[in-house]
Amino acid sequence: MMQAASTMPAQAAAVALDVKNVARHFGGLVALRDVSFTVREGEVMGLIGPNGAGKSTLFEIISGNMPPTKGSVSYFGEDCTNAPAYMRRRSGMCRTFQKVRLFESMTVEQNIRVAASQCLPEGRNAHDEVASILSQFRLEAQAQRRPSELTLADRKRVEIGRAIAGHCRLLMLDESMSGLTHDEANHLITEILALNRTRGITVIVVEHVLSVLAAMVNRLVVLHNATVIADGTPTQVANDPVVIEAYLGTKQKALK
Numbered sequence: 001m002m003q004a005a006s007t008m009p010a011q012a013a014a015v016a017l018d019v020k021n022v023a024r025h026f027g028g029l030v031a032l033r034d035v036s037f038t039v040r041e042g043e044v045m046g047l048i049g050p051n052g053a054g055k056s057t058l059f060e061i062i063s064g065n066m067p068p069t070k071g072s073v074s075y076f077g078e079d080c081t082n083a084p085a086y087m088r089r090r091s092g093m094c095r096t097f098q099k100v101r102l103f104e105s106m107t108v109e110q111n112i113r114v115a116a117s118q119c120l121p122e123g124r125n126a127h128d129e130v131a132s133i134l135s136q137f138r139l140e141a142q143a144q145r146r147p148s149e150l151t152l153a154d155r156k157r158v159e160i161g162r163a164i165a166g167h168c169r170l171l172m173l174d175e176s177m178s179g180l181t182h183d184e185a186n187h188l189i190t191e192i193l194a195l196n197r198t199r200g201i202t203v204i205v206v207e208h209v210l211s212v213l214a215a216m217v218n219r220l221v222v223l224h225n226a227t228v229i230a231d232g233t234p235t236q237v238a239n240d241p242v243v244i245e246a247y248l249g250t251k252q253k254a255l256k
C-alpha cells in the first residue's frame, strides 16, 4: 500500500518557496497572471491544471530558466528572482523536465555522477552519493547501461536521481508519472514520497490526473487560464465550487 505524504508540516516550518504576483507574457499571450503561493519546507504540493494553464512556464521561472515579466520568487527567505539557474541548482533547487532529458551517450551512473560532482557540498563524497541514489531508485542493475536501453519508468527514475544528486532541498517534477502504467506510477510515487521522508526534500508535483496527485500530496494548487483558482488540501480543492465549475466539470468522479 502506498504511503501518502507525511502529516501536514507545522505552520512553523520554514517557507521553502514564495512565489509573489508572478506574470509571464509571450508577446500578446499571457501565460501566467498574478500567480502567488507559498510552499513550506517538508510539504508535498501538487500543481494541477489543464493543458496550457502555465504549469511548465511556472517551473521555468522558479528554476531560473526564464525571467518573469512581473513578480518575484524567494527561496528559503532569499529573493532569487534574478539569480542564475546554476546558482539555484547549487543551493538545492532541483527539477525535471516534461520531456525526459538525459545525457544519452553516458551510462546511468555517469548521468548521476555528473550532477553529483557539480552540486555536492564540501566534505561529501560523490561516490557515496551516486551509490545512495542508485540504491534509492533501485537502479543498481542498470548502472552501466545507457538511457536508450531503459524503460520509460527507469529513464524517469534516472532523471529524478540526477535532478536531486549532490544537494536537494526542493524538487519540482513536471509530469513524471505521465506515460507510465498504473503500477509503474505507483512505484515511482512511493519512491518520491520516500525522498520527502528520508531526505526531507520539499516536493512540487505537476500532474494532469487529480487522482494521482490526491494519493500523494498534502496540498494542491490549481492553475486555470494562467492564474491560481484554488489552493488547499485535496479534499478542499475537490469540493471547491470554483474548481468544479472551471476545471473539473463532469470529471468530478475522478476525485473520489
Ligand SMILES: Nc1ncnc2c1ncn2[C@@H]1O[C@H](COP(=O)(O)OP(=O)(O)OP(=O)(O)O)[C@@H](O)[C@H]1O
Binding pocket: 026, 029, 030, 031, 049, 050, 051, 052, 053, 054, 055, 056, 057, 058, 098
Ligand atoms: N517559450 C514559449 N514561447 C511562447 N509561448 C509559450 C512558451 N512557453 C509556453 N508558451 C505558451 O504559454 C502557455 C502555457 O504553457 P505551459 O507549457 O506553461 O502550459 P502547461 O500548463 O505546462 O501545459 P501542459 O499541461 O500541456 O504541459 C501556452 O499557451 C503555451 O503555448
Ligand SMILES: [Mg+2]
Binding pocket: 055, 056, 057, 098
Ligand atoms: Mg507543461
